[in-house]
Every structure is written in C-alpha cells, then in structure tokens.
Amino acid sequence: MNSTEPAGGGAFSLDTTVPGAVSRGFDSFLREWETRIGDGFPQPAYSPATTGDFRVKGRAAKVNDVAITDFHCVSPLQTTGTLGDIEDQVRMYVVRRGAWALGETPGRGEHTVAAGQFLLRHVGRPAHFRTVPHTTAKILVLPAAMLKPLLGNRSVIGPANSAEVRLLAAHANMIHATMAGLSPAGVEAARSTLIELTKAVAKRRFDDVEPRLAPALAQAAKDLANSRLADPELSPTMLARELNVSVRTLQRAFAETGESLTAYIRHRRLEEARLALTAPSGHLSISELAAHWQFADSSHFTRAFKKHYGQTPTRYRRSTQPTGRG
Structure with missing residues (x-):
C-alpha cells in the first residue's frame, strides 16, 4: 500500500x-x-x-x-x-x-x-x-x-x-x-x-484555446498513440480526429513536451522494436519488425534504430543474447 x-x-x-x-x-x-x-x-x-x-x-x-x-x-x-x-x-x-x-x-x-x-x-x-x-x-x-x-x-x-x-x-x-x-x-x-x-x-x-488543458491533450494523444503503435493509419491527423481537435491545436499542445508528435510516435515504435529484439522466444526477423512497426523497409528501420541507439538492430540483438546462445 x-x-x-x-x-x-x-x-x-x-x-x-x-x-x-x-x-x-x-x-x-x-x-x-x-x-x-x-x-x-x-x-x-x-x-x-x-x-x-x-x-x-x-x-x-x-x-x-x-x-x-x-x-x-x-x-x-x-x-x-x-x-x-x-x-x-x-x-x-x-x-x-x-x-x-x-x-x-x-x-x-x-x-x-x-x-x-x-x-x-x-x-x-x-x-x-x-x-x-x-x-x-x-x-x-x-x-x-x-x-x-x-x-x-x-x-x-x-x-x-x-x-x-x-x-x-x-x-x-x-x-x-x-x-x-x-x-x-x-x-x-x-x-x-x-x-x-x-x-x-x-x-x-473541448476548449482548444484554454492553455491549462494543453498537458491533458498531449497526454491523451500519447495514450492513444501508445495503444495504436502498430496501426499503419497512426498519424497526427488521425489522433487529432480521434481527440476532436485540429492538427494545429494538437501539435501546439504537444510542442510543450519538447518534441513533435511525429517524433514521439517514431521513438515509441523504436522502443517497442528494441524490446522485441530481445524477446526470449518467437524472434521476428529485422524485415518483419520493420513491417510490424510501420517502417518503410528494413533499411529505413536499421538507419533509424542505429541513429537512436548507436548500433544496428542485428548488433543490438547479438549483444543482448546470453553467453553461449547461438
């Protein structure tokens, strides 16, 4: 308690x-x-x-x-x-x-x-x-x-x-x-x-010009995005429609968090892909991970992953495998 x-x-x-x-x-x-x-x-x-x-x-x-x-x-x-x-x-x-x-x-x-x-x-x-x-x-x-x-x-x-x-x-x-x-x-x-x-x-x-409500709007957008990260339709436009505000209002509220909504979605998809790379069973290939998390292709996914985490997905997977594991 x-x-x-x-x-x-x-x-x-x-x-x-x-x-x-x-x-x-x-x-x-x-x-x-x-x-x-x-x-x-x-x-x-x-x-x-x-x-x-x-x-x-x-x-x-x-x-x-x-x-x-x-x-x-x-x-x-x-x-x-x-x-x-x-x-x-x-x-x-x-x-x-x-x-x-x-x-x-x-x-x-x-x-x-x-x-x-x-x-x-x-x-x-x-x-x-x-x-x-x-x-x-x-x-x-x-x-x-x-x-x-x-x-x-x-x-x-x-x-x-x-x-x-x-x-x-x-x-x-x-x-x-x-x-x-x-x-x-x-x-x-x-x-x-x-x-x-x-x-x-x-x-x-929703009063979209009330500044006190911006943090709640940004958090609601995060919650909704997190529930639909694998959805190919996920975008600022879709989130704004679901939350009944304009894209501009949503982007203005999200700007106070220090990153754009598009960047947030990309980083969360990369985070989920990173967790999937070290899953104890049912490993997906790099191409499958790229497709599941809505990256254009495996090359685009690899570049984004390396930029964010400092190493390629393949190297990251190998570095996290227990010693002696093939």
Missing part, C-alpha cells in the same frame, strides 16, 4: 487481491480513505458480503475539493442501509469493464453504467450502488458550484472513449502519477484543470 499527502490533497493506492490481504482489505481501504481523502468525501455503508470479501485493486486522490478513485473490483461491491443526508456534489462514473448500477434502493429502480460508458450528473442525495465482479471504473466527485449551472437536472451519458473523456482521464492519471510532488499551487492547478475538463464533457466540446 502506498500513501502520499501533499499540501491541499492526499493519495493512496492499495491491492487487496494479493494473498493474505483479503482478510484485512476493507479495513485497510477505509482507514486509508479516512486518513488521506478526508471527511468531505464520506464512504457509504457497505453490505456484509462486500466488507467480508473486499478484493479490490485501486487508488484514490484528493485534489482540494475533488476526489478521484480508480477501482478494479475482483469481488462485487454493494452498499446497504439508510442513505445519508442531501449532498451537493457532481459525480462522474467512467466504466471500462463490468457495470456500475446506481439507484434509490439496492436492486430496484437502478440506472446501470455499462462497460464503455460514462455518466455525469449532479447528485441531490446519495444513491446506493452495486457492481458486478471484475468491474473497472474511474469515479470523480466534484464540487457542484461550478458545474451545477451547466448540468441542471440532466444526466450526461455517452461513450467512455469520447475525446473529452479521454482528456479528462489522461489528466486524472497524471495527477495520480505526480501527486506526491505537487506544491499547493500545483494542486490548485490540477484541480482547476479537472473542473475545466469536466465542463468539456458536459458540453461535449
């Missing part, structure tokens, strides 16, 4: 799916939540089945008045008991796998957020929820003051892979990765960007 607590926020991660952790899993989660996330985000009462078999891998972060939780629930979760008082919050559920059901009464009158969907809504009072086994979801709890006027009484529902949700998820993931090193000003900047990106989800439109 890992915990961090910078000024203005707190974070922790836990894995109760490992042997020996299940018996104390729920207590560990609740203790860390109350210590790191705080009273502004109280946990509901959970069913005995949930507390007795709490097999969850997750992480949570508090960014001033915003909470971000990532759950992969091996076991199902279910709340129980009497719902709490009226609460004035906005909640967003992004479900990647499984299903997250919300309702006034457990099992009745529910709305289910299925895999591949998101739900964004203002919460007037708490709702019961339950999940199916092996549900993976990101949940954000946000202050209502800046979002309720935009949402009103409506729920915003849509695909989890929409451009705006990709941007929000990329920024939330960056917060998890950098939380320990954020200054109070950094925490506030991270929080403001979360609010702006949630507004983009509600409006289904």
Whole structure:
C-alpha cells in the first residue's frame, strides 16, 4: 500500500487481491480513505458480503475539493442501509469493464453504467450502488458550484472513449502519477484543470484555446498513440480526429513536451522494436519488425534504430543474447 499527502490533497493506492490481504482489505481501504481523502468525501455503508470479501485493486486522490478513485473490483461491491443526508456534489462514473448500477434502493429502480460508458450528473442525495465482479471504473466527485449551472437536472451519458473523456482521464492519471510532488499551487492547478475538463464533457466540446488543458491533450494523444503503435493509419491527423481537435491545436499542445508528435510516435515504435529484439522466444526477423512497426523497409528501420541507439538492430540483438546462445 502506498500513501502520499501533499499540501491541499492526499493519495493512496492499495491491492487487496494479493494473498493474505483479503482478510484485512476493507479495513485497510477505509482507514486509508479516512486518513488521506478526508471527511468531505464520506464512504457509504457497505453490505456484509462486500466488507467480508473486499478484493479490490485501486487508488484514490484528493485534489482540494475533488476526489478521484480508480477501482478494479475482483469481488462485487454493494452498499446497504439508510442513505445519508442531501449532498451537493457532481459525480462522474467512467466504466471500462463490468457495470456500475446506481439507484434509490439496492436492486430496484437502478440506472446501470455499462462497460464503455460514462455518466455525469449532479447528485441531490446519495444513491446506493452495486457492481458486478471484475468491474473497472474511474469515479470523480466534484464540487457542484461550478458545474451545477451547466448540468441542471440532466444526466450526461455517452461513450467512455469520447475525446473529452479521454482528456479528462489522461489528466486524472497524471495527477495520480505526480501527486506526491505537487506544491499547493500545483494542486490548485490540477484541480482547476479537472473542473475545466469536466465542463468539456458536459458540453461535449473541448476548449482548444484554454492553455491549462494543453498537458491533458498531449497526454491523451500519447495514450492513444501508445495503444495504436502498430496501426499503419497512426498519424497526427488521425489522433487529432480521434481527440476532436485540429492538427494545429494538437501539435501546439504537444510542442510543450519538447518534441513533435511525429517524433514521439517514431521513438515509441523504436522502443517497442528494441524490446522485441530481445524477446526470449518467437524472434521476428529485422524485415518483419520493420513491417510490424510501420517502417518503410528494413533499411529505413536499421538507419533509424542505429541513429537512436548507436548500433544496428542485428548488433543490438547479438549483444543482448546470453553467453553461449547461438
């Protein structure tokens, strides 16, 4: 279990799916939540089945008045008991796998957020929820003051892979990765960007002239590129289309990372090819690697690899083979 607590926020991660952790899993989660996330985000009462078999891998972060939780629930979760008082919050559920059901009464009158969907809504009072086994979801709890006027009484529902949700998820993931090193000003900047990106989800439109959103756009482009490195159609144009921005906007956001998007794609393909060169089994030939990672031919791949790593792919493969191996 890992915990961090910078000024203005707190974070922790836990894995109760490992042997020996299940018996104390729920207590560990609740203790860390109350210590790191705080009273502004109280946990509901959970069913005995949930507390007795709490097999969850997750992480949570508090960014001033915003909470971000990532759950992969091996076991199902279910709340129980009497719902709490009226609460004035906005909640967003992004479900990647499984299903997250919300309702006034457990099992009745529910709305289910299925895999591949998101739900964004203002919460007037708490709702019961339950999940199916092996549900993976990101949940954000946000202050209502800046979002309720935009949402009103409506729920915003849509695909989890929409451009705006990709941007929000990329920024939330960056917060998890950098939380320990954020200054109070950094925490506030991270929080403001979360609010702006949630507004983009509600409006289904990204404000491409808002400079605070450039890092999230660049990270979303990286995430998308990394998932499609072997795709022959991968290009700045394709990424801009998927993220619903102009190529110029995407390139401007990416310029702040210190390299062009085209260079990033090339370097990541070279990195994957380098890892494949030393795979313990199923070696591909140099020509096959060049074709798989979308280099024009083996000569082009060899020149690019040597320029980046200082030796040819063939020499690199030989240099990494164990002694005595043919």
